[in-house]
Amino acid sequence: MAAPLSRQKLLREWKLYFFIVPSLAMVLAFVYYPAASAIYHSFFEWAGGDTRHWIGLDNFTRAFHDKVLMGSFLTVSILVIFNLFQMIPSILLAVLIHRLRSDRWQFIYRVLLVIPMIVPGLVTLFIWKFFFDPSLGVLNSLLDATGMKDVLVSLDHVFGWGVFFANAPIAWLSQPALILPSLFIWGFPWIGVVGVLIFLAGLQSIGQDIYEAAELDGVGPFKKFLYIEFPLILTQMRLNLVLLIIGTVGGYGLQLELLDIYGGPGGRGMVPGLWMYNRAFFNGEFGYACAIGMILFAFILLLTFVNNRYVRVDK
Amino acid sequence: MSASPASVSSLRRDWSKHVVILFFILISLFPLYMMLEVSFKDNATFVRNPWLPTNPMSWHWENWSFAFHLIVPYIANTVFVAVTGTACSLFLAILGAYFFARHRLPFSGILWAGFLALMLMPSVVNITPLFMVLKSLKLLNTLWALVLVGVAAGQVFNIFVLRNFIEDLPRDLFEAAEMDGASHLQQVFTIVIPMSGPIIGTLAILSFLGMWNDFLLPLIVLRDQDLFTLGVGLIYLDGEYVKQWGQIMAAYFVASIPLLVLFFFTMRLFVRGLSAGALKG
Numbered sequence: 001m002a003a004p005l006s007r008q009k010l011l012r013e014w015k016l017y018f019f020i021v022p023s024l025a026m027v028l029a030f031v032y033y034p035a036a037s038a039i040y041h042s043f044f045e046w047a048g049g050d051t052r053h054w055i056g057l058d059n060f061t062r063a064f065h066d067k068v069l070m071g072s073f074l075t076v077s078i079l080v081i082f083n084l085f086q087m088i089p090s091i092l093l094a095v096l097i098h099r100l101r102s103d104r105w106q107f108i109y110r111v112l113l114v115i116p117m118i119v120p121g122l123v124t125l126f127i128w129k130f131f132f133d134p135s136l137g138v139l140n141s142l143l144d145a146t147g148m149k150d151v152l153v154s155l156d157h158v159f160g161w162g163v164f165f166a167n168a169p170i171a172w173l174s175q176p177a178l179i180l181p182s183l184f185i186w187g188f189p190w191i192g193v194v195g196v197l198i199f200l201a202g203l204q205s206i207g208q209d210i211y212e213a214a215e216l217d218g219v220g221p222f223k224k225f226l227y228i229e230f231p232l233i234l235t236q237m238r239l240n241l242v243l244l245i246i247g248t249v250g251g252y253g254l255q256l257e258l259l260d261i262y263g264g265p266g267g268r269g270m271v272p273g274l275w276m277y278n279r280a281f282f283n284g285e286f287g288y289a290c291a292i293g294m295i296l297f298a299f300i301l302l303l304t305f306v307n308n309r310y311v312r313v314d315k
Numbered sequence: 316m317s318a319s320p321a322s323v324s325s326l327r328r329d330w331s332k333h334v335v336i337l338f339f340i341l342i343s344l345f346p347l348y349m350m351l352e353v354s355f356k357d358n359a360t361f362v363r364n365p366w367l368p369t370n371p372m373s374w375h376w377e378n379w380s381f382a383f384h385l386i387v388p389y390i391a392n393t394v395f396v397a398v399t400g401t402a403c404s405l406f407l408a409i410l411g412a413y414f415f416a417r418h419r420l421p422f423s424g425i426l427w428a429g430f431l432a433l434m435l436m437p438s439v440v441n442i443t444p445l446f447m448v449l450k451s452l453k454l455l456n457t458l459w460a461l462v463l464v465g466v467a468a469g470q471v472f473n474i475f476v477l478r479n480f481i482e483d484l485p486r487d488l489f490e491a492a493e494m495d496g497a498s499h500l501q502q503v504f505t506i507v508i509p510m511s512g513p514i515i516g517t518l519a520i521l522s523f524l525g526m527w528n529d530f531l532l533p534l535i536v537l538r539d540q541d542l543f544t545l546g547v548g549l550i551y552l553d554g555e556y557v558k559q560w561g562q563i564m565a566a567y568f569v570a571s572i573p574l575l576v577l578f579f580f581t582m583r584l585f586v587r588g589l590s591a592g593a594l595k596g
Contacts, residue, residue, distance in 0.1 A: 010421070013420065015499065016414055016417065016418060016420060019410040019413055019414040019499065020410070020414040020415075020423075020426060022410065022411075023407045023408065023410065023411035023474065024411075026407065026463065026466055026467040027470050030448065030467035030468070031433055031441065031467055031468070033448060034441040034444035034447075034448050035440070035444070037448070048450075092335075092339075093336060096335055099329075100329050100332060102326070105329075110586055111586065112344070115344065116346070116347065117578075117585075118571050118574035118578050119347060119350075119571045120527065120528055120545060120549070121528040122530050122546050122549050122550070123350075123571060124346060126549065126553055126567065128346075136362065136365065136560070141365065141366075189339055189342050189343070191339055191340075191343050250438075251439070252531075253531050256531075257550065273439045276439075276442075276443065277442070280443045280446070281446075281535060286443055286447070293439070293440040293441070293442075293443060296440055297436070297440045
């Protein structure tokens with residue numbers, strides 16, 4: 001930590017302030033000012049021009065009666081629960097890579113793991129959209145080839161979902177009931193490169209000797225995970241979860257590109273961010289969009305708070 | 316692969332792990348395979364044989380020339396945004412971090428708290444008013460808008476990491492330089508930048524990736540097709556009615572080439588950079 005300066009030295013060092021000015025100016029102009037403007041405009045009816053009407057809390061009352069918005073918060077909560085499951089393969093992969101005895105293979109797998117990152121995120125999205133294509137897509141061909149489709153169709157008969165039919169291809173992204181399942185399957189096996197690397201960093205402190213000792217004591221692979229690895233990556237799991245949740249709750253790129261600005265058929269894929277975007281840029285209701293942004297911000301803060309409070313990890 | 320007895324025996328004992336790991340990794344690489352394989356087919360071939368590569372003699376190279384003509388201008392725009400943005404972002408962040416790390420001047424505590432508070436703010440919330448700010452600055456439909464917003468968005472995290480790093484540099488170096496009459500700017504160029512190569516590289520890759528992959532901001536900022544970055548360009552391509560999958564996949568692959576090249580040259584930094592990305596939380 002740098003020490004405070006004497007008055008005399010301060011007079012000599014004042015030029016140092018110039019070093020922070022550019023950063024500060026950028027942040028003020030493109031982060032703080034927009035944020036303040038969002039708070040301010042959430043109390044106005046504002047179409048983006050110079051005219052605006054003060055309407056007090058009307059945007060907020062409207063938001064709480066907005067069925068689409070409330071539904072979108074439900075959808076995003078479901079997506080957050082999906083996140084919990086989607087984290088499992090990354091943990092499994094990190095643990096397996098870490099348990100390998102050969103450092104060389106550990107490195108090779110790390111590199112192979114990172115390679116998919118070269119594909120722009122948007123391209124991955126579009127490729128999945130292509131996988132979901134009813135007639136040409138990989139997913140339906142795979143289900144047909146493995147006979148899984150017949151299983152789904154017979155399950156449909158039993159439970160009466162009315163979603164899977166023997167004589168028609170599965171309409172992944174165009175049937176309302178299949179939107180959420182599609183958003184779940186999307187990105188299978190959900191290997192988050194960053195996540196795996198975070199877990200690997202957490203596992204670093206476990207040496208091969210610990211595994212060997214555990215093996216001598218006859219500890220099985222699952223118990224090894226439970227008693228050795230799991231306690232050490234708890235912190236990383238929480239961190240990863242926070243990152244995933246913030247990304248999921250605030251994100252709307254996925255829904256915008258896989259579905260459309262209305263969250264797909266029946267609006268089943270509508271999330272708050274997308275509704276905000278929709279209101280602002282397709283309906284010109286900038287004031288209302290700002291209010292949605294505020295509610296979203298509060299929601300994210302609340303989730304972060306809950307996470308810090310109840311998912312506490314004692315180190 | 317060397318066939319030393321040790322590595323063979325470790326392979327034998329770990330084979331089940333290798334199988335599971337390879338299963339996951341192959342599925343993750345599958346989109347890449349599909350992209351490459353479909354890019355050489357026309358629609359008719361693709362419908363007949365979606366899975367396997369065709370005979371190289373009958374590859375449809377015209378898909379690739381189409382893709383190059385379409386994507387290269389987008390790549391040029393994106394490279395401009397990502398390179399300028401990354402360079403500016405890091406340079407400003409180094410100066411800012413130096414300010415916080417070297418001396419504790421009056422108000423630096425408040426400024427620091429002000430920067431840290433930004434970490435709580437999810438950037439989506441800002442996108443509506445940000446659009447208005449860019450509009451009033453007459454920056455809509457310019458690449459500079461993307462550069463400036465990218466630079467601003469990267470400041471907090473980069474300053475946070477660099478400050479800790481600069482504080483850990485040996486103090487004697489700065490004192491010696493000051494004895495020799497070096498100004499602060501000279502100290503940044505002769506001490507800080509040379510000594511923080513790896514960390515700067517790591518941060519550079521992270522912010523480069525961030526700007527490279529962004530499509531939400533370009534989508535609302537850019538209107539002219541000449542200015543499209545990869546993100547908007549690909550969305551435009553996706554919107555066409557009759558899809559030539561071969562052309563589209565070739566375009567996707569061409570869009571991935573720049574990062575492929577970057578990856579080959581900076582593999583270690585890349586892997587480390589992504590691990591460091593974890594700090595962002």
